[in-house]
Amino acid sequence: MEYIGEHLLPGKLGHLAIFLAFSAAFLSALAYYFGTRRRDTPEAANWKNIGRGAFLVHGLSVFSIIGIIFFLMINRYYEYQYVQAHTSDDLAFRYIFSAFWEGQEGSFLLWMFWHVVLGVVLMRTAGKWESPVMSTLSLVQVFLMSMILGVYIGWGDDPARIGSNPLMLLRNLVEAPIFNSADYLNLVQGNGLNPLLQNYWMTIHPPTLFLGFASTVVPFCFAVAGLWLRDHRDWMKPALKWALFSGAILGLGILMGGAWAYEALTFGGYWAWDPVENMSLVPWLMMVAGIHANLVGRNSGYSIKSAYIFYILSFLLVLYSTFLTRSGILGETSVHAFTEMGLEWQLIIFMAAFLGISIYLLISRNKGIPVPEKEEATASREFWMFIGALVLLFSSVLISGSTSLPVFNKIVTFFNPDFKPMVITDQVPHYNKYQLWIGVLIGLLSGAAQFMRYREPNWPKYNRKFLLHAGLSLGLSVALTALSLLWIQAKAWQYWLLLLAGWFAIISNLDFLITFIRGKIKLAASAFSHLGFGVMLIGILASGLNKQYISSNPFLMDGIIEGAEEDAAKKNIMLFKGVPMPMSGYQVTYVGDTIEGFTRTYTVNLKKQDADGKVSEEFNLHPNILYDKGFTKIAAYNPYTKRYVNKDIFTHITGLPEVEMDAEARKNREKNLNYKPVDLYPGAGFEMLDTVNLRDRDTFDLRRVTLTLEGVNFHPVHPEYDPKPGDIGLGARIRVTPAAGDTSYVVAPALVLRGQLAYTYPAQINELSMRIKLDESAIDRYIGIEGNLDFKEFRLKQGESAEFNGMPFRFAGVDRKPQNPGYVKEENDIAVGGLLEVTGPEGKRYLAQPVYYIRGAQPMNIRDYIPELGLYARFVSIDPATETMTFMLAQREAGPEALPVDVATNSFRSDFIVFQAIIFPGINLFWIGSLLMLSGLGLGLVNRLKNR
Amino acid sequence: MKKIHIVAIGMIAVAIFILSRMAGDMSSYATFDQAEVSGKKVKIAGELVKEKEMVYKPEEDPNEFRFYLRDTDGKEHRVLLLRAKPQDFELAEQIVLTGRMKGDEFVATDYLTKCPSKYKDEEVFLKEKKS
Known part of the structure; x- marks a missing residue:
């Protein structure tokens, strides 16, 4: 079939580029190998x-693939499945990047993009290492390219698929009847980007994280090259620079993920030991371990083998992380949503290949790796740095082990189908309780080791200095720990120890910075990093241990649930609009809300009060919610954080009245309300009783309210009513006065007749839980239904007068550009408006302008209606021979006496929010500390780049 | 023996110790019957019983959401989740609850939902008909 409107050329070019990128990477790997x-x-x-040459061709092809996909996405060519799945017409341009790497194929391309960039830099800087390093990098690219190849291999009904191609056409991937029509594209719309990801973090986090992931390949390539060429020393110098780069960028990427989770999502924290977080942390830990082993190797000749192993592990763990997060194996253990690509086996082969290469090289080259004959001295820096690296390895093993539980389950279930999969019951405490010790060890080591020297030449003489500095630092740290425990409420001694380790890292590194290196910035990189680590530990303890939910409400919570643990889970407060609550x-106080686009922003006022009720501080919070297209459901709750130097108040909305959250619920709610019909007479009050349920539910109160009809109009205004031409509207002004109290409420419900359908627009008085709407029978009484009317025919020439139901009227003339809101002009219409001047009973004059027109040889007419008189006028024909025009007039029954309205009491209040607020004390210490740690890595890199 | 080896052996010993302790942190998904018998904090996996009522009345208590869950044995039981009603709860394919049995209710303090990945049905990518 010939399809209409498809753009197949970019796709064909893209397929060519994919094929070229794959082959060129292969050629490059091979050529560099030889x-x-x-x-x-x-x-x-x-x-x-x-x-x-081959690598450059590969790089250009990768850039072309990315360029083509962007081109398709920007133009919203939905014939391509990837475009259809990730963009939509209403997706803002600034989210195109996010949409690009939302899918797995896009993120593989992002990864390859960085490898190409790094590869080009390596070609220029690696010197004698270029060939072996680029050979390995190109081989990695071959495997990555295969992930988006999209080639079927094999025969029969179920051929094996290699890779998932992002340039596949929708109609080739999905079987659906619409592809039987040639113009199917007119019917297709884009899926769009998940609203949770429509966020600037999604624009900056993935590129940074992927640059971090991608950069782990470079130290790996150097390690492989060192083993391959049996040149076990020279590789370490360039590898160290790249490892520092990788450590800084990957760390930044991970930290951004935490900042995103904290700032824009409602997880209530920056770290949750989620598998995806864990598996990005572990390669970083190994990279840091590698940096330490590398430093030791360069300065003392020890730990070269460890440097190889750590760098190799870092990259292999990136591959393992890719496997875990993209194969769907993590399933329900992670909050991150995974889409499965069906490429599990391909990812396993990818991992196995590089694991195999690494093991082969390590074993075959094992004997040649130099190890100094003399064992390292216990009192040397290299020894304790190595111990530190081992601690990091240990941490990685524990984290990866627990995170791999789903893999373990899968393997055991394969051999024993009756096996019941295991899960970690309480994820966060499980990880915390072991990693706490890692923190203690690293904190102490990163302080003490700084005072030591490489290849300690004279310990008996030096140890006094060491003991002095270490001892003083420790003493000061103990004092500071005791002091800070006044602020951080830590109930277990393990936390005191961690706090001490944090302080010790800070104090000893400050000491090192001042007395040992005397502020020389060139030597300060490690001090900065370790200082940052200490600050980070204190930030973690302060914000984690003293995280406090302040949004519990003692009055609503009383005695509903026993047991402390469950009580702790009660974290939300309900706020009625305008009603202050203690918290x-x-x-x-929930003050109000505004809607802009799909975002509804709430204003919540907080007043800090002391025991006497004196207000010491007042501020507004603005959490918001994002509705999906069509306002039918809520797509995202976005938090709002009030920041202080020493704490954050993190707030978000956790729930809204069901009618605000769900359009379907709103309809059902309306249907189920118990409306009572009431006839309101103009000017007269109507008194009714309203039963009010009290909280203890056994008693109720009777409340007297008076309804007064203050006026009726025919041009209603209602927030939900969007006037259209041809509408006949009816609106009322009703005053509702409760007997007790002196407030009264004025509401304006509306009723609109559009074509044959009547639309009601009810009005709600939240304070009284009362809902009022105009009864549909009001149409009959106030407007009249045309079918029931008795039309009378008049044949008039221009200027002639007549009388209808006692009302004199005159055919004043015709208007060739009719001014009737019901008439919508189309091309080639011949239209005439007839001007009828009608004099009402009190002598008031009205003008009706019914329209007669010919459209496509068909004569048609549009009526006009004068609501005040209840008068209908139609202009039905023109006799050109006699110049007489025929009008039809009708009047509805005698003027209305009562306005029928329906009143529902006990309608649910819809003016509240469910709100959560958390205080994170000292969270800025976490951010500052971790940034300082990463900037230390960056400083180390800069110093080494300058020292070439 | 080198010091490094002693350290390594020490670490391996600690690792084995920790790994043996780890089993205590883990459990397989329980059923309502098992939760009833043990009375301990467990994880239960199951699916939402869509035919039965879901009750969330924030005006009474914003931290209580009640629904029925069908566990892996097919038994249906009422659950009290001490949270605001999660977004898109009805769409979840699988629900994992952490909590314990209390009286005739399973009181859950935490939950995880697995949402269906993208649909491949035609209706998903068709424009909505304009009426």
């Missing part, structure tokens, strides 16, 4: 040139 194998022969240079030392 360039390495034959490095001592004259042909090596040729191989290297082929490798370079943990604050008075909180």
Whole structure:
């Protein structure tokens, strides 16, 4: 079939680019391989040139694929499945990037993009290491490219698929009847980007994180190259720079993920030991361990083997992390949503290949790796740095082990189908209780090791200095720990120890910075990092242990549930609009809300009160919610954080009245209300009794309210009513006065007749839980239904007068541009409006302008209606021969006496929010500390780049 | 023996110790019957019973959401989740609850939902008919 409107050329070019990128990476890997194998022969240079050329072709192809996908996305070519799945017409341009890497294929491309960039830098800087390093990098690219290849191999009904191609056409992937029509594209709309991801974090976090992931490949490539060439020392110098780069960027990426979770999502924290978080942390830990082993190796000759292993592990763990997060194996253990690509086996082969290469190289080169004959001294920096690296390894093993539980389950279930999968019952405490010790050890080591020297030449003489500094630091740290425990309420001694380790890292590194290196910035990188680590530990303890939900409400919670643990889970407060509520030392009031686009922003006022009720501080919070397209459901709750230097108040909305959250519920609620019909007479009050349920539910109160009809109009205004031409509207002004109290409420319900359908627009008085709408029978009484009317025919010439139901009227003339709101002009219409001047009973004059028109040889007419007289006028024909025009007039029954309205009491209040507020004390210490730690890595890199 | 080896052996010993302790932190998904018998904090996986009522009345208590869950044995039981009603709860394919049995209710303090991945049905990508 020939389909209409498809753009197939970019797709074809894209397929070509994918094929080219894959083959060129393969060629590059091969050429660089031979360039390495034959490095001592004259042909090596040729191989290297082929490798370079092939890698550049590969790089250009990768850029082209990305460019083509962007082009398709920007133009919303929904014939491509990837475009249809990730964009939509209403997606703002600034989210195109986010949409690009929302899908797995896009994120693989982002990863490859960074590898290409890093590869080009390596070509220029790696020197003699270029061939072996680029050979490994190109091989990695071959595997990554295969993930988006989209080739079927094999025969029969179920051929094996290699990769998932992002340029597949929708109609080739989905079987659906609409593809039987050639113009199916007119019917297709985009899925759009998950609203939770429509956020600037989604624009900056993935590129940073993926650059971090991608950069782990470089130290890996150098490690492989070192083993491959049996040159076990030289590789460490360039590898260290890259490892520092990788550590800083990957760390930043992880931290951004935490900041995103904290700032924009409603997790209530920056870290939750979620599998996805864990598996991004572990490669970073190994990279940091590698940096330490590398430093030791460069300065003392020890730990070279460990440096190899750590760098290799860091990259292999990135691959493992990719496998875990993209294979769907984590299933329900993670809050992150995974879409499965069906490429599990391909990812396993990817991992196995590089694991195999690494193991082979490590075993075959094991003997040649230099190890100093003499064992390292216990009192040397290299020894304790190595112990520190081992602690990091230990931490990684524990984290990966627990995170791999679903993998373990899968393997055991394979051999024993009756096995019941295991899960970690309480994720956060499980990880915390072990990692706490890692924190203690690292904190103490990162302080003490700073005072030590590489290859300690004279410990008996030096140990006094060491003991002095370490001892003083420790003493001061103990004092500061005791002092800070006044602020941080830590109930277990383990936390005191961690706090002490944090302080010790801070004090000893400050000491090191001042007395040992005397502020020389060139030597300060490690001090900054370790200082930052200490600050971070204190921030974690302060914000984690003393995180406090302040949004519990003692009055609503009384005696509903016993048991402390469940009580702790009660974290929300309900706020009625305008009703102040007490909340943990604050008075909180939901003030109001505004809607802009799909975002509804709430204003919540907080007043901090002391025991006497004196207000010491007052501020407004603005959490918001995001509705989906069509306002039918809520897509996201976005938090709002009030920041202080020493704490954050983190708030978000956790719930709204069901009628605000769900359009369906709103309809059902309306149907189920118990409306009572009431006839209101103009000017007269109507008294009714309203039963009010009290909280203890056994008693109720009777409340007297008076309804007064203050006026009726025919041009209603209602927040939900969007006037259209041809509408006949009816609106009322009704005053509702409760007997007790001196407030009265004025509401304006509306009723609109559009074509044959009547639409009611009720009005709600939340304070009285009362809902009022105009009864549909009001149409009959106030407007009249045309079918029931008795039309009378008049044939008039221009200027002639007549009388109808006692009302004189005159055919004043015709208007060639009719001014009737019901008439919508189309091209080629011949239209005439007839001007009828009608004099009402009190002598008041009205003008009716019914319209007669011919559209497509069909004569038609549009009526006009004068609500005040109840008069209908139609202009039905023109006799050109006699110049007479025919009008039809009708009047509805005698003027209305009563306005029928329906009143529902006990309608649910819809003016409240469910609100959560958490105080995170000292959270800025966490951010400052972790940024300081990463900037230390960055500083180390800058210093080494300058020192070339 | 080198010091490094002693350290390594020490670490391996600690690792084995920790790993043996870890089992205590883990459990398989329980059923309502098991939760009833043990009375301990357990994780229960199951699906929402869509035919039975879901009650969330924030005007009475914003921290109580009641519904029925069908566990892996097919037994249906009433659950009290001490949270505001989660977004898109009805759409969840699987629900995992952490909590314990209290009286005739399973009182859950935490939950995880697994939402269906993207639909492949035609209706999902068709424009809504304009009426």
